[in-house]
Amino acid sequence: MTATDTVRATPATSSRVRRRPGTRHGWQIAAGVIAAIVVAPVAGVASSVFQPTREVWALLWETQLVDMFTATLVLMVGVVLGTVIVGGGLAWLTAIYRFPGHRALSWLLVLPLAVPAYVLGFVTVGLLDAPGPLQQTIRAIAGEGSIAFDPRTMAMAIAVFTLALYPYVYLLVRATLADQSPTPYHVARTLGLSPAAAARRVLLPLARPAFAAGGALVAMETLTDFATVQYFNVETVSVGVERVWHGMYERQAAAELAFSVLALAILIIAAERLLRGRARFEQRGRGEGIAPIVLRGQRGRLATGACIAVLTLAVVIPVIQLVVWTIAAAPFGDTAGRIVAHLTNSVILAVIAAALCAAGALVLVNALRLSQDRVTPRLVRVANIGYALPGPVIAIGTLLLLAGVDRALAAAGIDTGGAIVTGSLLAVAIAYGVRFLALATNSLDAGLERVSWATTMSALTLGASPRRVAWRIHMPQLRTSLGVAVVLVAVDALKELPIVLLLRPFGFETLSLWVYRSAAESRWELAGPPALLIIAVAAIPVVTVFRMQLRQGDTARTPSAPTPAIFDPAAAGTHETTKDVR
C-alpha cells in the first residue's frame, strides 16, 4: 500500500465501547501502576494507623507534639520565604540584568545544589560553635567571656536550609524568565513602562508557576529532613519520627506520627496547585527571552557582590573548612580505598534512581497530556506524594512490602532465603524511585506545559498513536527538562541519608552514611573527605548540565556589544506573529 495512490482507509468503527471519550486506558493504567507502587509502601505503614498506640500518643501530647508541629511549620515557612527571596531574587538578577561576571555567576549560583544541607549544617555548627574557630578567635582577641553564642537555633537552621535549597527556586524561575517570549514584554515597554517595571509587571507574574513549584520542592525537602535539623536542635516532626522509632522503639507509633508529616505534605501540594492556579502559560515558538538590562558602575558591582556573597556563604566557606578538616585528618592511610568503595556505591544508587524516576515521570506527564479524563490527574498527584514522605516511612514501607513478596515467593516454593529481595539493592532502588519521582515529574510537567495542546492534537489527528506522539513529539521538546530531572534526582539520591541507612544491604556503605555518622559524633575531620567528595560528585552534573543550559540560553540573547536594551536584535529576526484580538 502506497501513500500516493491510495485513499486512506475509512475511519475505524470502534469495536471497543468507550464510554468516556478521551480516556486512554493504557496510559491511565500505566499511571495507576506507578501510583500504586508509590502508595504501596505507605499503605503498608498506613495499616498501623488502625491500631493506634494510645500510650505513646498520650506521652507525645504531654511532652512535645505541639512544639514539634510549631517548629516544623516555622521552619518550613521560614525556609520557603528565604529561598523565594534568595533564589527568586538571584534568578531575577541573572535573567533580566547583565553585570560583571554575569555569565559565570549564572551557573555558579546553582553550585549550592552540590552541598547537602546536612553538610552545610555541620560545617556551620563546627565553624560557629563555642569551640569553633570563629568564637575562639574572638575570645583570643577580646578576652575570655567576651562571646557566648550558640549557633544551634531555629534562625540558623532556616539560614542553612535557605542557602542549601535556594537553587531549586533559582533554576525553575530563571528557566521561566529566560524562556519567555519577548512580545508581551515589548508591548509593556511600548505602553510606557521602564525595562525594570515591564519585567516586573509582565514577566514576573508569568513566573508564578515556577515560584510555586520551587517553593513546594523546598518545603518538602525541609519537611522530610532529619539530619540537619538535629544539628540545630530543631525538633521537627521528622525528628520526632526518628526519636520515637530509635529512642522508644515504637515503630508503630513512629509510623503513625509520620502520617501527620504526610498531612503537612498534602497541604504543601495543595498550596502549590492553588498558587499555580488556572495559569497555563504556554509558549509559542522559541522563547528568546528579553533583551538584558546592562548594569554599570556601582550598581553592577553591587549585583556582582550579592551573587558572590551568597556563593561565599553557601559554597566557598564550607568547602574551605572541609578542606582544612580533610588536611587535618591526613595522613589518610587506608582512607583512599575506602573512599573509592563508598563513592562507587553512591554513584550506582544515583544512576538507578535517576533512570527509574525519569522513566516513571515521562510516563506520568504523557499520560496526563494524552488521556483526557478525570482520573489520570489524580493518579499523577498520588504518584508524586513520595517526595513528601519522610525517608524512614518509605523505607519501612518498602521493607514490609518486600518481606511480603519474599513470603509469597517462599510460599510458591521459590526459596530466596529472604536475602535476594529484602537484603538487596532492590529495596533501596524502589524506595528511591518512590521518594524522588516527584522531582522528575515536576520538572517534566513544567517542560510539557510549554508544548501547546494544539501541537499534541495535531500529531494525534495526523494518525500518530499516543505512544508515537509521546516519543516523537513530546520527548524531543522535553530534552532540557529531562536533563534537569535527571540531575535533580541523581544529586538528591547521592545526598540521601535515611533510606540508605535503613535499607542498605549489610556492609553496603555510601558517602552520605559516612558523613552523617562522623558529623553526628562531632568528628569534623573524619567527615571532611566524604563530604568533599559528595560536593565534588554532585558538582559534576551541576557544572556540565546547568552551565551548558544557562550558557546556551544566554549566547542566543546576549548582544556581542553592549547595545541599548530598548530593542532586542534577537527578536527582530524572527517571525513572531501575534494573535488577532477579537
Place this chain on the structure above:
Amino acid sequence: MIRAHTSVPDPQLVLEQVGVRYGDTVAIDDLDLVVNRGEIMSIVGPSGCGKSSLVRVIAGLVGPYRGRVTIAGAVVADERTWVPPEKRGVGVVFQEYALFPHLRLGDNVGFGLPGGDASRRRVAEVLELVNLAPLADRYPHELSGGEQQRAALARALAPRPQVLLLDEPFSNLDRNLRDQVRHDTVVAMQEEGVTAICVTHDRAEALVVGSRVAVMRDGRLEQVDTPEAVYHAPASRFVAAFLDDADLVAGTAADGVAETRFGRLPIQPDSMTGPVEVMIRPHEVTIHPDEDGDGFVDLVEFRGGSIAHRVRLADGSTVLALRRHTDALALGTRVRVEVVVEHPLTAFVRDDTVPMPMTSAS
C-alpha cells in the same frame, strides 16, 4: 474565486443531533450538519458560538454527550462509541499552526505518513502544491507566518484525510497576506478534492472560502446554504446582520410587495402579509443630493472603492448607502433615498417587542 460544484449529495461528514458541553456550559446544542464529498463548508459565527467545539468534536478531541458523528460512512462518535482522533482520518489546521518545532518542514509534513518512497513522493507533492518545495529543510521558526500556515495545511493534507478541518486558519496572518494565502489554500484544497470545514469569525472570509456557508450562533446552526443564499436570503435577522451591513425598513406586505417609506419593494417569501421588516443592503440604496430630501448625511466612511454614507432620516432612523469614491457627499448634505433592486428583498415578520436583530429563526 473558483468554486467546486457539489450538486449531487454525497455525504462525507454527517452530524446528527450533536451536543457538546464542558461541565455545565453547553457549547453545541442539538446540531445537524451534512458535508458532501469534495465540498468546502464555511462555518461562521461570532466568538463563543461553538465553532471551535464543532472542530473538536469532529476531530475527536472532545466527545459529544449526545448525538452521532459519521465520517465516510463510519460512526466515529455516539453514546457508546468514541474513535480516538488518530483513527479518524481527520486533518486539522489549527489557528496557531502547531508545527512541530523540532522537525524540519519536510519531516513535519511527512509526520502523518508511514514512511518509505511513496511517502517521500507524497511529501514532495504536497509541498509543491503549497509552493513550499524549496523550503523543505527549514525549521518552522525559519518560516514566515504565511509559510507556516501553508506548511500546516500541507501537513494536514499529506495523509489524504477524509475530512480537513481548518480552525481560524488565516486569522494569524497580516491582512494583505491573508487574501493571497486564502486563495492559495482554497485552490490547494480543490486540487486535492478534499472535503473541508473552515471555521472563521470573519464573514467575508466565510463567503469567499465556502461552497456552502453555515452560520452558527449559540451552539446552533442558524442557516446552511450557498454564500449567495445566506447573503441575499438570510433565514433570520441574525444572519442578515451578521453577514454584512443591513438595515431593516418597516413596511406592510401583500402579494409579494411591501409598502415602505422607500416605495413599493418586491419581497420574498411572497406569501407574507401584514406588518414586515424588509432587509436592504447598503449597495442597494442610492442617494441623490436634494434640497427637499427627507434625510441628511451624518457619517461618511471611506471604504476604498466605495464610500459609505449614513443617512439620518426625519424620524431619527438611519440607513446606509454606498457611493462610488469619486461621488462622495459632504457631511450634512440633504439627500433623497431610493432603493433600487433587481431581486426580491428578504422580509421578516415585524415584531416590535424584539429589537433588531436578535431573533433566532430557521
